[in-house]
Amino acid sequence: MKAQKLVKIASATVLTLGVIALTGRLSAPPSVQAQDNHRGNHRDDGDASLVRIGFEIAPVPLNLEGKDPWKVGLGSFLVNAVGDCNGCHTGGGPPNFNYAAGGNPYFGQPTKTDPNTYLEGGTDFGPAVPPVPGVYPPPDYWLASGPYVGPDIITRNLTPDKTGRAEGGRTLEQFKEILRHGTDFDKIHLTCSEPPSDPTTATCLPPPVDGNLLQVMPWPGFHSMTDHQIEAIYEYLSAIPCIDNTTSTPPRGAPNELRNDCGVGQAVGADSSSEAPHRARRE
Ligand code: HEC
Known part of the structure; x- marks a missing residue:
């Protein structure tokens, strides 16, 4: 009993010391440091x-007003170091894609993400499933x-x-549903009920692809993230x-999918006086 207690005290001390050591190294906002010792509230x-x-x-200036800095920092880690969200959700194209000119690591240059196209969407992955004769799409979808x-x-x-909410005003509940289950709330490419009469304008996806679900987006993996993450x-x-x-080609049948109302003349980023691209850059 006594030994157990000692072990407990010892491990608590190690934990506390570890937290203090980390706190000392935190360079980002003071409020993060203040909250670092805070336990509970899902913080780890x-x-x-x-x-x-x-x-x-x-890679972009952050607006921390009214935000939980701990979550913002952790979120940045998950988005930029783990999830590679911008690798797919960049608006940039060849030759540098999500990287700034001169900052393309694949050219042996020091990595610099292009803030102008950061997470604005527009990367085209082609069809959900490319055609495979005899396999996909179903026989009746092989048209003349x-x-x-x-x-x-x-x-x-x-x-x-302009609401300040993530992902074009999406609610947290919807966002969780998207990352866990791939739900496409915009329903821009439902499953076809029959082969389309005009394949050049049709927006449906041939079965067995489930058009209610986001394709390509790695939600089956993101599924296992914790609520806190x-x-x-x-x-x-x-x-x-x-x-x-307003410049990338939007998904067919969803002309406004990439448009996002930043609010008239409103700078949404952290520092409205800098020339950083926080505002409705392409208007
Ligand atoms: C491999 C490429 C890829 C990666 C990596 C990726 N996504 Fe996606 N994501 C997509 C594609 C493609 C779509 C649209 C799919 C469709 O239209 O069926 C999408 C859709 C979404 C949507 C739905 C948007 C809406 O308007 O409903 C959200 C939210 C989203 N992604 C968030 C993320 C986040 C957050 C990350 C990183 C943690 C991420 N994505 C990483 C490819 C990716």
Whole structure:
């Protein structure tokens, strides 16, 4: 009994010391440091170093007003170091895609993410399933004009809108549903009930693809994240600058999918006086 107690005290001390050590190294906002010793409220003190790295690697200015800095930092870590969300949700194209000119690591250059296209959506992944003769699409979808495989799958704009909420004003509940189950609330490519008469304008996806679900998006993996992690991602996505993308080609049948109302003349980013791209850049 006594020994157990001692072990408990010893481990508590080690934990506390560890937290103090990490607190000392946190460079990002003072409020993060203040909250670092805070227990409960889903915070895991083991995340402290991830929060710090998150602030270090965020490629855009962050608006922390009214936000939980701990979640923002952790969210940045998950989005930028783990989830590679911008690898797919960038609005950038060749040759540098999500990287800035001169900052393309695949060219041996020092990595720099392009803040102008950060998470604005628009990357085109082609059809959900490319045609495979005899396998996909079903026989009756091989039309005179060729196989009908549905519209291209294109990433969406994940930046906040004028409401300040993440992902174009999406609620946290919907966001969780998307990351866990791939629900497409916009329903922009439902499953075809029959082969389309005009394959050039049709937006449905041939069975067995379930058009209610987001394609390509790695939600089957994101499914296993904790509530706290998904909330952190949501908080981070509400702290990044709004981008109103009007130049990338939107998904077929959803012309406004990449558009995002940042609010008239409103700078959404952290520092409205800098020339950083926080506002409706493309209007
Ligand atoms: C492999 C590429 C890829 C990665 C990585 C990726 N996504 Fe996606 N995501 C997509 C595609 C493609 C779509 C649209 C799918 C469709 O239209 O069927 C999408 C859709 C979404 C949507 C739905 C948007 C809406 O308007 O309903 C959200 C939210 C989202 N992604 C968030 C994320 C987050 C957060 C991350 C990182 C943690 C991430 N994605 C990483 C490809 C990706």
